[in-house]
Amino acid sequence: MKKLILTAAILGLSAGIAAAETVRMGTEGAYPPYNYIDDNGEVAGFERELGDKLCEMESLDCTWVTNDWDSIIPNLLSGNYDTIIAGMSITAEREKSIDFTQPYYPPAPSAYLAMDPNVDLKGAVVAAQTGTIQAAHVAESGATLAEYATLDDTIAAVKNGEADAVFADKDALKPFDGQDNLQFVGDDVPLGKGIGIGLRKSDTELKNKLDDGISKMKADGSLNEMIKKYFGDKALTFKN
Template sequence: MKNLYLTTLALAVAGSMTFADSHSVVRLGTEGAYPPYNFLNDDGEVDGFEREVGDEVCARAELTCEWVTNEWDSIIPNLVSGNYDVIIAGMSITDERDEVIDFSQGYTQPDPSAYLAMSADVDLAGGVVAAQTGTIQAAFIASTGATLLEFATPDETVAAVKAGEADAVLADKSFLQPIADADGEVMLLEQEELIGGGVGLGVRESDGELLATLDAAITSMKEDGTLNALIEKWGVGEQF
C-alpha cells in the first residue's frame, strides 16, 4: 500500500511539473472580505486561512501563483471568462455550482452555519434573515418560511441586523463567531444549520490537468498534517 501511494504521488508531482512548465502564472481568485478564510490585511494584501493554503498548494505543486481579488457575486462568471484560474474563496462544494465549474477535494470539512442576532428570541421561522448573495446560506433561507434579505458583502449582512433591517444573519460560524465575541450588541443563537459539502478550489471544467495538480497538493497536505495545522490555527472547522 505504501509503495502504491508513493507511486501515485510521484506521478502527480510529475504531472504538476508538466503543468508548471506550460503555464507561467496561475492566478488565484478570492473575495478578500470573508475572514478568517480570506481578507485584506493592513498592507492591502490577501491574508487569512486561504492565503496560507493557496501559497502552500502552489509551493507543493511547483506553480508560480499570484492573487487576484473579485467581488463574490461575479466570482464564478469571472473564473469561467478567464480573469483568473482558480477560485479559493470559502466556496462550499454544491451540485449547482458543480454544473458550471469543477471542484477539488475539500480542504475544509462542512462548517456549521450560525445565526447572529441582537437577541435570543428572534423568529427565525417567520422573520427576516440576511445572507450574502449567491451563498449556500441564502439558498437555505429561501427554502424555508423566512424572508430572505440578500446583500453583496458579508459585512453588509451584519450591518443589516444591527440596523434593524433583518432579525438575524446566517453565515459560516467561523465568520460570525469573532464578530459575536468582539461586539456586545450581537450574539450567536443556539440553532445552527449544517449545509454544503465542505470548501474546495474551483477551476474551469476545461482545466482537468490543473485540477489534478491541485488535488495532489491538497492530498499531500492532508497526509503530513499541514492542512490540519492551518485549520486549527485559523479556526475554520473540524480537522480531517
C-alpha cells in the same frame, strides 16, 4: 569547461522557470478568516497561506486576484483568473457549471447570529450574502431573505435593524459573537460538501495538481494544523 558548466547551469535554470506555471488565484478578500485584505493591501488569511503552500508544492507560479462574490463564478468562466479559493462550498448546483478540487475544509455548520435571543427565525428577516448556500437556505426556510454583497454588510444590517438575524458560515460569524449584543441563536445547520477550490471544467491538469497538494497536506497533518491556526483548536479537521 567552465563555460560549458555555466551554460548548462543557465539552461537548467531556464528549464526550471519554464516548468513553473502561472496560476491566477481568485478570491473575494472580504471573508475573514478565510480571506481578507490586510493593512498592506494584500490578500491574507487561511486561503492565502493555503494557496501559496499548494503553489509551492506543485511548482506553480501563483498570483492573487480579488473579485466581488456575486460575480466570482462568471469571471472564472470568462478567464479573468484560474481558480476560486474563497470559502466556496461544494454544491451540486455549482458543480453544474464549474469543477472543484477535493475539500480543503470539512463540511462546516452554518449558524444564525441575532441581537434578540428570542427572535422567531421562521418569521424573521434574515440577512445572507448574495449567491451563497446560506442565502438559498434562508429562501427555502420560509423566512424573509435580505441579500447583501458582503458578510460585513449582513452584520451591519442586523445592527441597524434592517434584518433580525444573519445566517452565514459559523466560523466566519464567530468574531462577531458578543459584539453589540450579537449572539448565536437557534440550531447550527450543516450545508454543502465542504469547501474546495473552484476551477473551469476544462482545467483538469491544474485540478489534479491542486488535488495532489491537498492530499499530501492531509496525509502529513499540515492542513489540519493550518486550519487550527486560523479557526482554533476546536475547529473541524480531517481524520488522518
